[in-house]
Amino acid sequence: MSVIRKLAALGLAVSTLGGVAQAGELVVYSARQDHLIKPVFDLYTEKTGTTFKYITDSEAPLLARLKAEDANTPADLLITVDAGNLWQAEEQGVLRSVDSETISANIPAKYRSAGGFWTGLSLRARTVAYSTERVDPAELSTYEALADEAWAGRLCLRTAKKVYNQSLTATMMESIGVERTTDVLQGWVNNLATPAFGDDTALLNAIAAGQCDVGIVNSYYFGRLEKADPSFPVKLFWPNQEDRGVHVNISGAGVTAHAKHAEEAVAFLEWLTTEEAQRVFADVNQEFPANESVAPSEEVAAWGDFKRDDVNVEVAGRRQAEAIMLMDRVGWH
């Protein structure tokens, strides 16, 4: 019997080799796409020898996988975009609290979980884009002003089903109240030149082509198009500079509750907040470093300085469901 038992154990051990992470290896679940995270992983591997295995997917399926795997999950780290998703991961109990002086020193509190469950690593602004041919930037002022009748038939939006817009709505609800936000969103929908787009790239191309004159996009989509075509006839505008500032959101990461290599994961996370990593992590997608002592890349800095909305990004998660319901009620699809 003991011989059979040992043989069976050996068989099982052999069959598990493929799935279990080795020492010096980190397993990452990422909602950030492959071509954006691989450069960072490669750099860290080069420096430390730690290797990576990773899976990419959308946020909700990754969370579902983490919950299904529970204590057996091979994942050490969750990387995702949008504070709303990070907050949700914390709420669902799949992340662990990390107490790190390095992270606290490098990343401002408003871009981190209060309980240490996740930290922002880069920032993107969700801001106004306008046609340089048909719009004088002096006409622009606030997100709210785009609800004015002057913009009837001239506004383009991305779908309400994208978390970036949900987070924008949630933080507006927090800053200017539900009633005012409802009016603004209703005005936006009334001013639409065409039904909401599936993605920001198509929206920007629509502005360039003359289908609409202004839109609300994540800054890096503009950056990508501008990089490909310096004469692209659209520019970014920073709204609300006289009051709360521009809505920014984060991409960030947290160590999983059942991480098998928690110490290595924390070390990697800490490194991600340092200047060296911040430069790569943000620049690869034309974002702003979350570490405020690190300057953005030249191409991003060229868009100009702006005042950021200081609302804690956690609001994006806490009020996300409420925001979605509001967007539904005004008919933003």
Added chain:
Amino acid sequence: MVAKPQWRAVAYAGAVLVLLPLLVLALSWNTLDSTIWNHLLQTQMTRLLGNTLVLVLGVVSGVVLLGVSLAWLTSLCSFPGRRWLDWALMLPFAVPAYVLAFVMIGIMDFAGPLQTTLRGWLGSDFRMASIRSTGGVIFVLVLVFYPYVYMLARGAFLAQGRGLMEAARILGHSPWQAFWRVALPMARPAIGAGAALAVMETLADFGAVSVFNYDTFTTAIYKTWYGFYSLQTATQLASLLLLFVLLALYAERRAQGSKRFPGSDKPRQSALFQLRGVRGWLATGYCLLVLSLAFVIPLIQLFYWLFSSGSNDFDERYWSLIRNTLTLGIIAAVTTVVVALLLVLARRLQPIRRVRSAVALANLGYALPGSVLAVGIMFAFSVADNQLVVPLQRWLGVESPAPLLLGSLFALLLAYLIRFMAVASGPIDTALARIRPALPEAAHSLGHSGASVFWRVYLPLLMPGLLSAGLLVFVDVLKEMPATLLMRPFGWDTLAVRIHSLTAEGNWSRAALPAITLVATGLLPVIVLIRRSAHSTGGSRAH
């Protein structure tokens, strides 16, 4: 003949496979999130159901019209180019719905080359109907899904043989009357099977409708999950979708009744209708128009993006994407065809209600959105891992017990099997329906055993259907995205995963390379199998 109870067991086993994730769906009803449900019912459900109904009706009408007319032309008529259009019209099958969606929007939307060019010619205030509309979604999905109906209807028309149509003509029917009264009714099971696949694919689609930002019932499933983070409500909605599909399939099966039209023993040797002159060229033009819209033009746009984007994503990992895609496709195709064959045989050889119900149940996976199916399997396997696998390892003394099911290749392949069972069953069932009962009975009377009857009678006659089934599953697995994304083990990225990675953040032009590769990978089996299917049909003249 094989002992009857065994076939019953086969059917029940097939049903159990699907019940595995369905149990997860059913268990989701133990509590209700009234806030979300009230919100959905008040603000979304009417619109979503309306959108879904319009979409399904539009797609079914379109695929039947296109699929049957093209199948009729290429299988019964003679016109310029028929020989190569015969197989070329299957090529669009290699294009995923989500790829055709973003390509068509890229070409035809306001900022795209078509409208930009027309504004240049006709003035900046030129406007045309928007591709990003209900009509646009229907248009794209019809071009993507008509091959299901085309392939099955074409096979049915070819199998009808020459004699029946000629008899109808001799009895005074015009070509049109022969079509409506003889050919179409006999092909109805095949057309119904193709249309059913298109319906289920349309209902389960999330990729293409997302690109269009067109909200359907499936949108509510994903929105509830991704936006409200209520996986429980999402699975509740998915179970309602499944219930609807069950009712629709039941109605279709009842409408079909027990009609059986055994095939003639004289397969067609030449086209029955000679289309000459203008009519011939009109037929050619019609086929070319469909082929251009569904395949040629999109491919040109993809190549344009490929060469103009400048960035070279062709790295060493690319070959692993291709290898993984092919490996998964082949294994899934073989596995699914074998299981589907067993189920179809079970229903035929043991035609009691319980077996029929079990087999029908086994085909329900196709209507489930890939992600929801994946989650169902994931939770089921999580329980199995936690309750069985890990404890077993501990008992055996393994130092670091680890889950073996969740995150394994087996889990992903099971997802493919459940999802694409209906795809494989259609052509096999159709092929089986054309085998006259007298043939196996004759073999029996000559002393052949059950197994011998299978190998000598059923298998050769079923081969065209089996090959069609294998093709359909293979290409569908190549294109599959959501379940693959969620369930693939480390190192098993596929071309579809790469496309998702690029399109998820709006990198449409960079997605051209994996999209073209995916289409090319799917093309070879499509071409080979169609040509072989033609030969197989001709070869059956021996009977």
